[in-house]
Amino acid sequence: MKMKENMVTVYIMGEAYDVPDSSTIITAMEYAGFQLTTGIGCREGFCGACATIYREKGDYKLKGALACQTVVTDGMTLAQIPFMPSEKPIYNLQEITADINTVKELFPTIFRCVSCNTCTKACPQDIEVMDYIQALKKGNIAEAADISFDCIRCGLCALRCPAEIVQYNAATLARRLYGRYLAKKSPEVDESIKEIEDGKYDKELDDLTKMDRKTLSEKYYSRETKLR
Amino acid sequence: MYPDYMLESIKQVEKTRPERYELSKKYGKQVFPPMNEKERDDILTNFHPDYKDDALTEIKIGPNKGEKLTSAVSNMLESHTRIDPAKFDLNKPDHETDVLIIGAGSAGMSAAITAAGNGSEVLIATKLRLGDSNSMMAQGGIQAADQKDDSPVLHYLDIMGGGHFDNQPDLVKAFVKDAPLAIKWLSDLGVMFDKNPDGSMMVKPGGGTCRSRMHSTRDYTGAGICRVLRDEVYNLPDKIKYLEYSPIVELILDDKGQAAGAISYHLGTKQYSVIKAKTVIIATGGFGRLHIRGYETSNHYGATADGLMLAYRAGVKLSFMDSVQYHPTGAVYPEQILGFLCTEKIRTMGAQPVNKNGELFVYPLEPRDIEASSFIRESTERNLGVTTPSGLKGIWLDSPLVDMINGEGSINKYLPAMYRQYSRFDIDIAKYPMLVFPTLHYQNGGVQINDNAETTIPGLYVAGEATGGVHGRNRLMGNSQMDLIVFGRRSGLHASERAKKGVDFGKMSLEHVYSYEKEVNKINIDKKKIAPILLPDYIPNHVKEKQVDTEYFGTLR
Numbered sequence: 009m010k011m012k013e014n015m016v017t018v019y020i021m022g023e024a025y026d027v028p029d030s031s032t033i034i035t036a037m038e039y040a041g042f043q044l045t046t047g048i049g050c051r052e053g054f055c056g057a058c059a060t061i062y063r064e065k066g067d068y069k070l071k072g073a074l075a076c077q078t079v080v081t082d083g084m085t086l087a088q089i090p091f092m093p094s095e096k097p098i099y100n101l102q103e104i105t106a107d108i109n110t111v112k113e114l115f116p117t118i119f120r121c122v123s124c125n126t127c128t129k130a131c132p133q134d135i136e137v138m139d140y141i142q143a144l145k146k147g148n149i150a151e152a153a154d155i156s157f158d159c160i161r162c163g164l165c166a167l168r169c170p171a172e173i174v175q176y177n178a179a180t181l182a183r184r185l186y187g188r189y190l191a192k193k194s195p196e197v198d199e200s201i202k203e204i205e206d207g208k209y210d211k212e213l214d215d216l217t218k219m220d221r222k223t224l225s226e227k228y229y230s231r232e233t234k235l236r
Numbered sequence: 237m238y239p240d241y242m243l244e245s246i247k248q249v250e251k252t253r254p255e256r257y258e259l260s261k262k263y264g265k266q267v268f269p270p271m272n273e274k275e276r277d278d279i280l281t282n283f284h285p286d287y288k289d290d291a292l293t294e295i296k297i298g299p300n301k302g303e304k305l306t307s308a309v310s311n312m313l314e315s316h317t318r319i320d321p322a323k324f325d326l327n328k329p330d331h332e333t334d335v336l337i338i339g340a341g342s343a344g345m346s347a348a349i350t351a352a353g354n355g356s357e358v359l360i361a362t363k364l365r366l367g368d369s370n371s372m373m374a375q376g377g378i379q380a381a382d383q384k385d386d387s388p389v390l391h392y393l394d395i396m397g398g399g400h401f402d403n404q405p406d407l408v409k410a411f412v413k414d415a416p417l418a419i420k421w422l423s424d425l426g427v428m429f430d431k432n433p434d435g436s437m438m439v440k441p442g443g444g445t446c447r448s449r450m451h452s453t454r455d456y457t458g459a460g461i462c463r464v465l466r467d468e469v470y471n472l473p474d475k476i477k478y479l480e481y482s483p484i485v486e487l488i489l490d491d492k493g494q495a496a497g498a499i500s501y502h503l504g505t506k507q508y509s510v511i512k513a514k515t516v517i518i519a520t521g522g523f524g525r526l527h528i529r530g531y532e533t534s535n536h537y538g539a540t541a542d543g544l545m546l547a548y549r550a551g552v553k554l555s556f557m558d559s560v561q562y563h564p565t566g567a568v569y570p571e572q573i574l575g576f577l578c579t580e581k582i583r584t585m586g587a588q589p590v591n592k593n594g595e596l597f598v599y600p601l602e603p604r605d606i607e608a609s610s611f612i613r614e615s616t617e618r619n620l621g622v623t624t625p626s627g628l629k630g631i632w633l634d635s636p637l638v639d640m641i642n643g644e645g646s647i648n649k650y651l652p653a654m655y656r657q658y659s660r661f662d663i664d665i666a667k668y669p670m671l672v673f674p675t676l677h678y679q680n681g682g683v684q685i686n687d688n689a690e691t692t693i694p695g696l697y698v699a700g701e702a703t704g705g706v707h708g709r710n711r712l713m714g715n716s717q718m719d720l721i722v723f724g725r726r727s728g729l730h731a732s733e734r735a736k737k738g739v740d741f742g743k744m745s746l747e748h749v750y751s752y753e754k755e756v757n758k759i760n761i762d763k764k765k766i767a768p769i770l771l772p773d774y775i776p777n778h779v780k781e782k783q784v785d786t787e788y789f790g791t792l793r
Contacts, residue, residue, distance in 0.1 A: 030571050030572060032572055035774075038774040038775065038776075039776055039779075040779070041775055041776075041779035041783075043771075043773075043774075043775055043792070043793060045364075045481065045503040045504065045771065046364075046481070046503075046504070048364075048537055049364060049365070049368045049372075049536065049537060049538075050368070050370075050372060050373045050536045050537065051536070051537050052373055052534070052573075052576050052577070052657075053653075053656075053657060054372050054373040054456070054458070054459055054653070055367070055368055055372045055373070055459075055536075057364065057365060057368055077660055079572055091365075096467075096470055098470070098471050098473060099471060100471065101425065101426055101468070101471070102424075133656065134656070153428060157428070157453075157454060157456070157652075158454075158456060158652050158653065158656070160459065161463060180463065180464075180467050183426065183428055183464075184425070184426030184464060184467060185426065186426070186428055187423060187425075187426035187427050187428040187429070187464070188423070188424060188425070188426040191423075191428065191429070191431060191435070192431060192434070192435025193435050194382075194423070194429075194431060194435055194436055194437050195435075195436075196382055196383060196384060196436055196437065197380075197382045197416055197419050197420050197423070197437065198420065199382075200380075200381065200382035200383075200416040201382075201416045201417050201420060204388060204413050204416065204417075209387060209388045209389055209413070212389045213388060213389060213392060213409050213412070213413070214409075216389065216392055216393070216396075216405070216409075217405035217406065217408075217409055218405075221401050224393075224396060224401055225273065225397075225401055227393060228393050228394075228396060228397035228401075229272065229273055229397070231390065231393055231446050232446065233266075233270075233446045233447075234385060234446070234447060235264055235265050235441040235445075235446075235447070235448050235601075236439065236440075236441070236448040
């Protein structure tokens with residue numbers, strides 16, 4: 009009887025199942041007996057594989073969510089989206105420029121954005137998707153890269169977009185352009201590579217690889233710690 | 237939000253917080269004395285799960301026969317094959333390629349991009365989609381000694397000390413020397429590393445590091461790297477082909493004992509395919525979904541140690557398979573995120589672990605096995621943990637300190653994934669601490685390789701978490717991400733070079749599958765115990781009781 013109190017009824021593709029009320033959409037489906045091989049991935053909200061749509065009791069709205077991050081409610085109707093077949097343009101990052109011309113050429117569809125904000129409302133990461141599309145339209149790649157940073161490429165924005173934009177692929181381009189061309193250079197990385205290539209540490213490293221355990225341990229425990 | 241009784245304990249944490257904040261202003265990260273060698277040995281022996289009586293079991297068959305391995309691993313390796321070798325005509329391959337890569341996390345995709353760049357044709361076969369991996373879920377950072385106050389020598393010492401000096405020296409040397417180069421390679425591919433206003437890398441310390449060398453992309457470091465690599469793979473369609481939902485179930489060798497390909501299995505259509513390849517790279521990741529000792533895990537759905545089984549059945553030895561990494565800070569509340577990773581970066585940014593009375597009890601940045609063991613001691617022997625409504629124990633990770641130390645808004649800016657994860661359950665980690673306990677996180681050991689990522693089977697390479705040696709018996713934060721890139725690239729280059737030289741193949745063979753099967757039969761293993769496992773089985777018994785004519789083959793039906 010007590011067990012029953014902690015159960016809710018969900019409808020998986022229309023069929024009723026009683027599942028624990030602490031279930032996420034993923035664990036509810038497994039509890040019901042579905043062995044998942046698509047629409048499932050990291051189970052922790054980082055991979056975007058489990059983007060899904062659902063409807064709550066008494067509500068007509070279809071809502072988007074990550075199935076692994078969404079707790080079921082009584083009367084919820086669940087489904088799975090196994091795969092997002094979105095188009096992705098092919099490019100060679102090393103041969104393109106970090107400006108609006110690249111954006112225009114690779115993602116002409118973003119200029120169809122009607123600023124309806126449906127993408128932002130669809131995003132399970134609460135990213136201001138429309139804002140980064142607007143930034144990209146103006147050629148502001150740095151801003152688009154920053155706003156879209158937490159994108160896990162689940163595809164729900166593209167699924168709901170009435171202008172049929174594939175926002176998350178445009179965001180990936182923006183971040184890669186930023187990382188490759190617009191971020192300030194870090195000269196210390198090149199300097200450290202040069203030192204290594206010049207063999208500056210070879211002797212010391214070779215000695216360490218041959219060092220007996222006791223000497224190595226003494227060296228380790230006596231090393232100075234300087235943290236920033 | 238937390239229930240009332242937990243909020244009572246949080247009051248104790250809030251009470252001691254100003255004092256602990258003062259300590260951090262005075263001593264930086266060292267708000268509690270780090271342990272010496274003897275203290276480390278003692279706490280591991282008494283509290284680390286690897287030291288429990290039943291932690292290890294002698295394996296009865298295969299290359300490590302007679303050695304004691306982690307019990308769940310021994311058990312998995314003593315399994316039947318999924319295939320009947322007689323049913324395959326190896327002379328009629330469905331796919332042919334220069335380099336076959338098994339797995340598409342950051343190691344596999346680094347290997348693919350490198351091999352393709354070196355002029356080889358590449359085929360990736362992966363269990364779910366490209367990029368679906370533990371790599372994508374890593375948060376805290378990636379280590380490279382590229383700062384003025386640092387050196388590969390210090391990085392080497394940190395790795396060896398963290399691994400208790402058992403690590404394979406040639407691998408560690410290759411690792412520390414390649415690391416800065418890997419950062420440059422990733423930057424050139426467009427990874428957005430966190431930087432200071434002057435452009436220099438924003439680096440943080442990690443557990444067991446003597447310098448700040450943790451590079452990051454906010455707290456999406458794994459994704460920050462892996463999604464770039466995936467996009468690059470997508471951009472090379474002429475050179476890199478890929479098969480998704482297609483795990484590999486066996487390797488194919490030739491009668492000279494060289495790697496010659498593999499058998500894949502499509503999870504949707506249930507068809508097997510024969511893949512012929514000049515060289516093969518295993519990059520299948522680790523074993524978190526084996527739920528060793530019943531632990532919850534931070535790992536991906538597909539982390540079932542497939543690569544260990546593939547290589548072991550083909551005759552390659554495993555190293556350090558007697559050790560398991562439990563990440564100190566897995567979530568224990570709320571229940572829906574049980575076992576999820578709370579990145580070490582929270583501690584590198586100043587958060588302190590405290591007991592139910594709000595007292596410090598350990599240096600916040602010990603190597604992971606030491607830190608985890610101290611959490612276990614605090615909540616068992618000392619009984620100073622906090623009990624959750626479902627009866628689990630936890631330690632407070634005092635996250636509000638991060639904003640106090642680094643300025644208001646720092647959590648939101650530098651730990652957005654963590655902030656979002658808890659916000660979903662109405663907990664603001666900038667205001668309230670997080671309840672954590674060790675979670676099954678990483679496969680320290682794995683398939684033995686040399687510094688070219690080669691195994692003892694010519695043409696067979698392994699990279700990433702599936703390998704053993706670099707990290708000894710305990711990996712430090714940020715060294716797995718670097719491992720994926722360094723040995724992913726090395727494996728890709730060397731596999732491609734071998735393929736380019738041309739391989740003089742003998743007859744394609746599954747003889748190793750037959751002979752291993754004979755050994756399995758000798759020790760009377762249940763016919764339904766199959767490995768590679770491919771996916772964990774989470775179907776509850778009340779469902780299985782009603783699946784009256786359903787056959788489970790291993791974990792899959």
